[in-house]
Amino acid sequence: MKWDALEEEPCSLARTVAVIGDRWSLLILRECFLRIRRFDEFQASLEITRHLLADRLKKLVRFGVLRRVPYQASPKRYEYILTQKGLDLYPIIMSIVHWGNIHMVDSRGRPMLHEHKTCKKLFDPVMICSECGVPLTAKAVHVHPGPGARQSSPMHAKAQERAKART
Amino acid sequence: MKWDALEEEPCSLARTVAVIGDRWSLLILRECFLRIRRFDEFQASLEITRHLLADRLKKLVRFGVLRRVPYQASPKRYEYILTQKGLDLYPIIMSIVHWGNIHMVDSRGRPMLHEHKTCKKLFDPVMICSECGVPLTAKAVHVHPGPGARQSSPMHAKAQERAKART
DNA sequence: GACATAAGTTCTAATTTAGAATTATATAGA
DNA sequence: TCTATATAATTCTAAATTAGAACTTATGTC
Numbered sequence: 001m002k003w004d005a006l007e008e009e010p011c012s013l014a015r016t017v018a019v020i021g022d023r024w025s026l027l028i029l030r031e032c033f034l035r036i037r038r039f040d041e042f043q044a045s046l047e048i049t050r051h052l053l054a055d056r057l058k059k060l061v062r063f064g065v066l067r068r069v070p071y072q073a074s075p076k077r078y079e080y081i082l083t084q085k086g087l088d089l090y091p092i093i094m095s096i097v098h099w100g101n102i103h104m105v106d107s108r109g110r111p112m113l114h115e116h117k118t119c120k121k122l123f124d125p126v127m128i129c130s131e132c133g134v135p136l137t138a139k140a141v142h143v144h145p146g147p148g149a150r151q152s153s154p155m156h157a158k159a160q161e162r163a164k165a166r167t
Numbered sequence: 168m169k170w171d172a173l174e175e176e177p178c179s180l181a182r183t184v185a186v187i188g189d190r191w192s193l194l195i196l197r198e199c200f201l202r203i204r205r206f207d208e209f210q211a212s213l214e215i216t217r218h219l220l221a222d223r224l225k226k227l228v229r230f231g232v233l234r235r236v237p238y239q240a241s242p243k244r245y246e247y248i249l250t251q252k253g254l255d256l257y258p259i260i261m262s263i264v265h266w267g268n269i270h271m272v273d274s275r276g277r278p279m280l281h282e283h284k285t286c287k288k289l290f291d292p293v294m295i296c297s298e299c300g301v302p303l304t305a306k307a308v309h310v311h312p313g314p315g316a317r318q319s320s321p322m323h324a325k326a327q328e329r330a331k332a333r334t
Numbered sequence: 335g336a337c338a339t340a341a342g343t344t345c346t347a348a349t350t351t352a353g354a355a356t357t358a359t360a361t362a363g364a
Numbered sequence: 365t366c367t368a369t370a371t372a373a374t375t376c377t378a379a380a381t382t383a384g385a386a387c388t389t390a391t392g393t394c
Contacts, residue, residue: 003190005214006190007271010275010278011197011267011278011279012263012264012265012266012267012268012271012272012277012278012279013193013194013197013260013263013264013267014194014197014267015267015271015272016263016264016266016267016270016271017190017193017194017263018190019271020263021188021189021190021193022188022189022190023170023173023184023185023188023189026180026184026188027180027181027184030178030180030181033305034310034327035326035327035330036326037326037330038326038371038372039371039372039373040370040371040372041326043372045326047172048352049351049352049353049354050353050372050373050374051351051352051353051373051374051375052350052351052352053373054372054373054374064270072371074359074360074361075358075359075360075361075370075371075372076359076360076372077370077371077372078371078372082305085270087304087305088266088269088270089266090294090303090304090305091262091265091266091292091294091303092259092262092263092266093180094294094303095258095259095262095294096179096180096183096184096187096259097179097180097183098179098258099179099183099255099256099258099259100178100179100180100181100182100183101179102255103183103231103252103255104174104179104182104183104186105179105182105315106315108177108314108315109313109314109315110179110313110314110315111177111178111179111312111313111315111316111317112178112179112310112311112312112313112316113310113311113312113313114308114309114310114311115308115309115310115311116296116298116299116301116303116307116308116309117307117308117309118296118299118301118307119296119298119299119301121296121298121299122298123296123297123298123299124297125258125294125295125296125297125303126294126295126296126297127257127258127261127262127292127293127294127295128292128293128294128295129283129285129286129288129290129292129293130290130291130292130293131283131286131288131289131290132283132285132286132288132290134283134285134286136257136258136261136283136292137254137257138200138249138254138257140283140284140285141281141282141283141284142281142282142283142284143201143279143280143281143282144279144280144281144282145278145279145280146276146277146278146279146280147275147276147277148272148273148275148276148277148278149278149279150278156201156203156208156211156212158208159202159203159204159205159208159212160201160202163202163204169352205340205341206340206341206342207339207340207341210341215383216382216383216384216385217341217342217343217384217385218342218343218344218382218383218384219381219382219383220342221341221342221343239340241390241391242339242340242341242389242390242391242392243341243390244339244340244341245340245341335394336393336394337392337393337394338391338392338393338394339390339391339392339393340389340390340391341388341389341390342387342388342389343386343387343388343389344385344386344387344388345384345385345386345387346383346384346385347382347383347384348381348382348383348384349380349381349382349383350379350380350381350382351378351379351380351381352377352378352379352380353376353377353378353379354375354376354377355374355375355376355377356373356374356375356376357372357373357374357375358371358372358373358374359370359371359372360369360370360371361368361369361370362367362368362369362370363366363367363368363369364365364366364367364368
């Protein structure tokens with residue numbers, strides 16, 4: 001499957017993966033949320049080649065996640081700032097960081113702590129149901145095809161049957 | 168930067184990206200949460216080459232996200248099931264799907280709908296603060312270095328100063 | 335005996351990424 | 365004027381990764 005095909009898949013995960021599903025994009029976005037904005041700043045804090053950095057920034061701009069904004073007229077210089085669409089990636093970034101905090105830290109402990117300005121406490125993110133407020137687990141969620149669904153493959157259906165039989 | 172270096176970074180995001188930060192791993196995990204377990208089922212529902220699928224499954228097993236379990240003795244056959252560490256990826260998957268639902272769907276609408284078995288309603292995931300329960304936004308969070316932190320680079324510090332000046 | 339199933343492995347060609355060097359445009363100083 | 369610096373890239377070659385197809389192994393079935 002080509003990258004371009006991913007964008008067209010009738011699947012919200014696949015389409016999001018087309019935007020952020022490579023390691024550099026996620027690391028660049030981490031920097032964005034840490035207030036990094038300029039080409040050379042990204043390049044200094046990530047050990048990314050200039051080539052790839054230019055490419056990924058272009059991609060993120062094309063998808064509307066970043067906006068390329070002039071900050072100086074002569075010579076023309078630009079910085080890359082998060083759009084609302086980009087800011088909306090925050091739960092993804094936070095849940096990735098949180099999983100790493102739980103499952104990937106070494107003996108020295110967490111590299112970063114998060115403080116909620118609203119309540120002034122160190123916190124972890126918790127994902128809840130918008131309707132009843134209960135924390136979500138995979139087993140408590142049932143998936144239905146929506147209006148944008150595609151027929152699932154025969155093998156997929158077969159696997160679903162086996163899954164049901166297991167329950 | 169090599170993939171192996173990512174795992175060693177003093178950053179929970181980078182370390183998680185080392186595990187799930189490529190498109191195939193995320194798509195494979197999507198299938199896992201949809202109850203797909205067997206090699207040929209993965210291969211049929213994703214248009215992945217057998218080569219890469221074998222490679223990625225091995226990686227996910229190595230990281231403890233999947234477990235390779237025999238389901239038939241002769242000939243020996245295995246299936247791949249999520250460990251608790253793997254199940255804990257659910258908030259990441261859900262937040263990725265949700266962002267796609269908001270920002271990437273076409274006119275036909277969402278490919279999938281989620282029903283919460285607990286309250287029996289269609290829902291969206293919401294990320295809240297573990298301490299005060301308020302929904303999280305990037306701007307309401309302040310980041311501190313934790314015990315596992317590394318000194319940030321001079322350029323990073325410079326960028327942070329500029330960020331402060333902007334506020 | 336021929337064919338089918340499941341879970342891979344192996345091979346070559348195409349694509350992507352790494353790493354270093356170079357370009358473009360303008361400012362600042364000797 | 366000449367030289368050096370800053371910022372944001374682009375270009376080049378070599379190395380690594382991925383795509384796509386064919387092959388392997390160990391049964392079980394018609």
